Each structure stands twice: as C-alpha cells, then as structure tokens.
Amino acid sequence: MGRRIVIVGNGQVAAGAAATIDAADFVVRFNLSRNTGQSGTRTDAVAVCNTGRPANEMLDGPEWRESAPVRASREIWSVRDPEKFAGLRPQLAISHPELDDFCDDRTEGFARFAAESGKLHRIIPAAVHEAADTALAALGAGSYVVPSSGLVTLFHVLSAPEHSGSDIFLTGFSHEGWDGHPFAAERRLVAGLAAEGRLHLLASPSAPSQGT
Numbered sequence: 001m002g003r004r005i006v007i008v009g010n011g012q013v014a015a016g017a018a019a020t021i022d023a024a025d026f027v028v029r030f031n032l033s034r035n036t037g038q039s040g041t042r043t044d045a046v047a048v049c050n051t052g053r054p055a056n057e058m059l060d061g062p063e064w065r066e067s068a069p070v071r072a073s074r075e076i077w078s079v080r081d082p083e084k085f086a087g088l089r090p091q092l093a094i095s096h097p098e099l100d101d102f103c104d105d106r107t108e109g110f111a112r113f114a115a116e117s118g119k120l121h122r123i124i125p126a127a128v129h130e131a132a133d134t135a136l137a138a139l140g141a142g143s144y145v146v147p148s149s150g151l152v153t154l155f156h157v158l159s160a161p162e163h164s165g166s167d168i169f170l171t172g173f174s175h176e177g178w179d180g181h182p183f184a185a186e187r188r189l190v191a192g193l194a195a196e197g198r199l200h201l202l203a204s205p206s207a208p209s210q211g212t
Contacts, residue, residue: 009172013039033069043069050078055106079149084126145180171202
C-alpha cells in the first residue's frame, strides 16, 4: 500500500469507517462536511463549490468558517475554475435561465480566507473538469449542467502529480442529488475506475449526497 488518500462525500458512511478515514495520510471533505464525526474527524483539505449559492452560504456566514473540518484543514480547494465558469455563463443563460447566479464567482473570497487562516488555496484547473466531461460523454451521460464537485475532485486527485502512486479511497458518495449533475453516469464511471483498480470504495449505505 502507498500513501492513503480518502475522499469523503457528504452522504452516510458505513459504521466503523471513521477509524479507517482518520488513519489515512490525507483526507478530503466537501463544503459544510456535515457528516464529520460519523465519518471521522481528520481533514487535510476542504473542497468547495466556489461559485453561486453554495459559495455564498459558506462565505457569508460563520458556520463554514468556524466548523471543525475547516479549522482542521491545511488546504482549501476551489473546485470550479473561474474562467471555465465564466465561459459557461452565456450558454446557461439560454439553457437554464433559472441558474442566473450559478456562475457568480467567489474564488477570491476563499483565497482570502485561506491566506488569513494560514492555509494553502488551490484552484482545480479547468482541464480536470473537462477530463471528467470527456469520461462522462464516453458513458453516454447525455445533457447535464456540470459534473459534481465530488467527481471533479476525484479526477484532480487521480491526475495531480503530488498524489501520484497514492491509494485512493472513496466513501460517502451516493451519486444522488441535484439533477444538474449526471449522477447515474458518475456512478458507472466510479464503478469502472474501481474495477480498474484506480480507486477503492469504502462500503457506505445508500443515502442522498449533500453537495458533492
């Protein structure tokens, strides 16, 4: 076994998984990380939706900033590349006019918070998002708005040089939620990556995901 990385979605995790998660070398959580405790407490990076309403909720109130996972983390990852989402805005204005604030960018706010808190801030590159899109298209994902933050983060960990050779584990991913994400195709994609040995799945009960 190499370095162990666990990516923890916001769904339920199996009983007993907390010890496995806390024993990892690097743990990534998402947004408000509401299952912390049940899923252990170790947090090295918090991956955030840095545009639209989720970003506003996190930056404009105290809950996210003062949460235990954010306090414990050493890194904040902005999942949505600002230039990529600026480019999406005109087409979404036509296809999904109800998402008028979806691409509103708050990346600078997360970067400022990270700097003030002594944390590293990373922006996951647009190329990672586009690699996820390509993989989903190969599975016939059909029409959707964007891949989930969980999938983009997974693709980042799979491709980032600093994580090369690591053993990657996923838990807390139910692949259910907002219909703008292609969750059925994401489930098939993750299962295929697991079958290829590129990641490992920690058993988790079926439960709706919350923001990944």
